Amino acid sequence: MPIEVDTEDKLEYRFYPVTNRLVNFKIRAPNDAHLALTTGPAESDPMIEVFIGGWKNTKSVIRKNRTKPDVVEADTPDVLNAGEFRGFWIRWTMDGIITVGREGEAAAFLSWQDPDNCPFNYVGVCTGWGASGSWIIEDTPGGLVSSGGSACWVPASGGQVPDGAVPGGHDGEQLYVARARYGGGLIPGKLVPSHGVCYVPWGGGENSVTEYEVLCGGGSWVPGTGDAIPPNALPAGETEEGEPLFIGRANHEGTITVGKVQPSHGCVYIPYGGEELRYDQYEIFVQ
Numbered sequence: 515m516p517i518e519v520d521t522e523d524k525l526e527y528r529f530y531p532v533t534n535r536l537v538n539f540k541i542r543a544p545n546d547a548h549l550a551l552t553t554g555p556a557e558s559d560p561m562i563e564v565f566i567g568g569w570k571n572t573k574s575v576i577r578k579n580r581t582k583p584d585v586v587e588a589d590t591p592d593v594l595n596a597g598e599f600r601g602f603w604i605r606w607t608m609d610g611i612i613t614v615g616r617e618g619e620a621a622a623f624l625s626w627q628d629p630d631n632c633p634f635n636y637v638g639v640c641t642g643w644g645a646s647g648s649w650i651i652e653d654t655p656g657g658l659v660s661s662g663g664s665a666c667w668v669p670a671s672g673g674q675v676p677d678g679a680v681p682g683g684h685d686g687e688q689l690y691v692a693r694a695r696y697g698g699g700l701i702p703g704k705l706v707p708s709h710g711v712c713y714v715p716w717g718g719g720e721n722s723v724t725e726y727e728v729l730c731g732g733g734s735w736v737p738g739t740g741d742a743i744p745p746n747a748l749p750a751g752e753t754e755e756g757e758p759l760f761i762g763r764a765n766h767e768g769t770i771t772v773g774k775v776q777p778s779h780g781c782v783y784i785p786y787g788g789e790e791l792r793y794d795q796y797e798i799f800v801q
Contacts, residue, residue, distance in 0.1 A: 516650050516651060516652050517530060517649075517650070517651040518648070518649065518650050518651075519639065519648075519649045519651070520646070520647070520648050520649070521639060521640050521641045521646060521647050521648075521649065522641070522646050523641060523642055523643075523644060523645055523646045524640065524641075524642060525548070525640055525641075525642030525643075526640055527548070527550050527557060527638030527639065527640045528638060528639055528640065529550075529552065529555040529556065529636045529637070529638040530636065530637055530638075530639075530651065531555070531635060531636055532634070532635065532636065532637050534746075535605060535606050535607065535608070536603065536604070536605045536745060536746070537549075537603065537604050537637050537651065537652075538601070538602075538603045538617070538651075538652040538745065539601070539602055539603070539604075539639075539649060539650060539651045539652060540599040540600065540601045540602070540617070540649070540650040540652070541566070541594065541599065541600060541602070541639075541647055541648070541649050541650075542595070542596065542597070542598060542599045542600070542647060542648045543567070543594050543596060543641050543645045543646065543647030543648070544567075544571065544594060544595070544596035544644070544645050545567045545568065545570055545571040545594055545643060545644065545645045546565065546566075546567060546568050546571075546594075546641055546642050546643040546644075546645045547565075547566040547567055547594060547639070547641060547645075547647055547649075548563060548564070548565050548566075548639070548640045548641065548642065549563065549564045549566075549604060549637060549638065549639055550562070550563050550564075550636075550637065550638035550639075550640075551563075551564075551604075551606065551612075551634040551636070551637060551638075552634060552635070552636045552637075552638060553632065553633060553634060553635055553636070554635070554636060555636050557580075557638075559579045560578075560579060560630060560632040561578070561579055561580065562576065562577070562578055562606075562612060562628065562632075562634070563576070563577045563578075563580065564576055564577075564604060564612075564614055564624065565577065566590070566593060566594065566602065566614070567590065567593045567594035568643070571591070571592055571593065571594050572589065572590070572591050573587055573588060573589050573590055573591075574587065574588055574590040574593060574614070574623065574624055575587040575588075575624070576612060576614070576624055576626050578628070585626050586624055586625070586626040587624075588623050588624055590623060593616075596645075599648070599650065600616075600617075601616065601617025601618070602614065602615065602616055602617060603615055603616075603617065603745070604637075605749055605758070606628075606634060607748075607749045607750075608631075608666055608667060609627070609631060609667060609700075610627050610628040610629065610630070610631030610632075611625065611626075611627045611628075611700075611749060611751075611752060611758070612624075612625070612626050612627070612628060613625045613749065613752075613758050620741050620742075620743040620758075620777030620778070621757050621758070621777050621778045622756070622757065622758055625752060625756035625757070625758065626756075627752075637651075639651070666729075666730055666731055667693070667727040667728070667729060667730070668727060668728050668730050669725075669726075669727050670692075670705075670725075670726060670727065670728050671724055671725040671726065672710045672711075672724055673705075673706075673707045673708065673709065673710035673711070674707075674728075675690060675705065675707050675728065676728050676730055677730070678730035678731060679691075679705075679728045679729070679730050680728075680729040680730060680731065680733065680799075682704060682705075682761075682763055682770070682772035683704065683763050683769065683770030683771050683772050684769060684770055685706070685769040685770075685771060686769075687706070687707065687708055688707070689704045689705060689706060689770070689771065689772060690704070690705040690707070690728055690729070690772075691704075691705070691728070691729040691750075691761055691772055691799065692704065692705035692712040692726045692727060692728045692729065692772075693712070693714070693726060693727050693729075693750055693751050694712045694714050694723035694725065694726040694727070695723075696714050696716050696721055696723060697716045697717060697721075697754055698754030699716070699751065699752055699753045699754045699759070700750075700751035700752055700759070701714035701715065701716055701751055701759065701774055702714070702750040702751050702759055702760070702761045702762075702772070702773065702774045702775075703715060703726075703772060703773060703774065703785055704771055704772040704773070704784075704785060705726065705728055709722070710724065711723060711724050711726075712724075712726035713785040714773075714774070714785060715773045715774055715783040715784060715785040715790035715791075716790065717790070718789065718790045719785075719788060719789060719790055720785035720786060720787065720788050720789055720790065721785065729748075729750070729761070729799075732801070733748060733799050733800060733801050734799070734800055735763065735797040735798070735799055735800075736797065736798060736800050737795075737796075737797060737798075738762060738775065738782070738795075738796050738797060738798035739794060739795050739796070740780040740781070740794060741777045741778070741779075741780040743760060743775070743777050743798070744798065744800050746800045746801050747760045747761075747775075747798050747799065747800050747801075748760065748761060748799050748800065748801050750774075750799075751774070753776070757776065757777070757778055758777070759774045759775065759776055760774070760775040760777070760798055760799070761774070761775065761798065761799035762774065762775035762782030762784075762793075762796040762797060762798050762799070763782070763784070763796060763797050763799075764782055764784050764791075764793035764795070764796045764797070766784060766786055766791060766793075767786075769786070771784040771785070771786050772784065773785060775796065775798055779792075780794065781793060781794045781796070782796035782798075
């Protein structure tokens with residue numbers, strides 16, 4: 515069942531446990547809907563705060579450890595409304611990428627990578643600066659307190675395949691889910707062990723990288739189409755502009771090839787034959 519809570523104009527967080535790395539919520543408030551990610555049920559460092567509709571409902575920010583300057587901000591005029599619920603989501607990945615977006619929109623309006631990559635077990639909500647609010651914290655798959663899965667990213671290079679690597683497809687040999695930094699982003703792609711590299715789709719091409727990370731652990735593949743990202747899809751990287759990327763795969767010329775799902779483009783891009791190829795129908799990796 516969703517959690518429904520009213521918060522006063524007090525800037526005092528009310529905390530709830532989470533073990534999933536995604537929270538969907540709705541808030542009805544004129545301004546200043548605040549969330550906190552913490553390791554325990556109280557304000558304490560490390561702590562990431564998200565202020566939605568701050569500064570008289572003109573902008574939103576992410577702040578770390580209650581310290582200015584804010585680590586990222588975005589203009590969000592009239593993002594909140596005192597008369598109706600507005601839906602949002604917040605995700606945090608195993609490598610510290612924190613993203614915040616609107617319900618029904620896959621692309622985030624706030625995105626930042628925490629270099630300390632803290633494990634968060636609680637989310638807090640509050641209102642202030644002249645605003646009280648009503649919240650609905652939605653169930654995620656498995657409930658608000660739910661399994662986050664056991665997937666993790668393991669550094670590797672030169673064709674190495676760590677124990678527990680997630681198979682992603684085949685092209686004359688087993689391919690694995692991997693990712694690498696390229697073009698200023700962190701891009702999901704395919705590990706081809708016999709080639710000694712991870713290939714990532716970027717800039718219209720199939721780009722080889724010798725140092726990469728391999729996804730290890732559990733998960734599954736489900737059908738995907740366009741920009742419809744399942745709520746339990748595993749964020750696996752980001753573009754150079756900070757848009758979250760997910761893991762996808764498509765059938766191509768008798769192969770199953772792993773690539774990146776880019777929500778704003780409504781497709782998966784796979785690296786194959788030196789090119790970056792687009793498919794609007796694909797499978798996406800979920801936890």
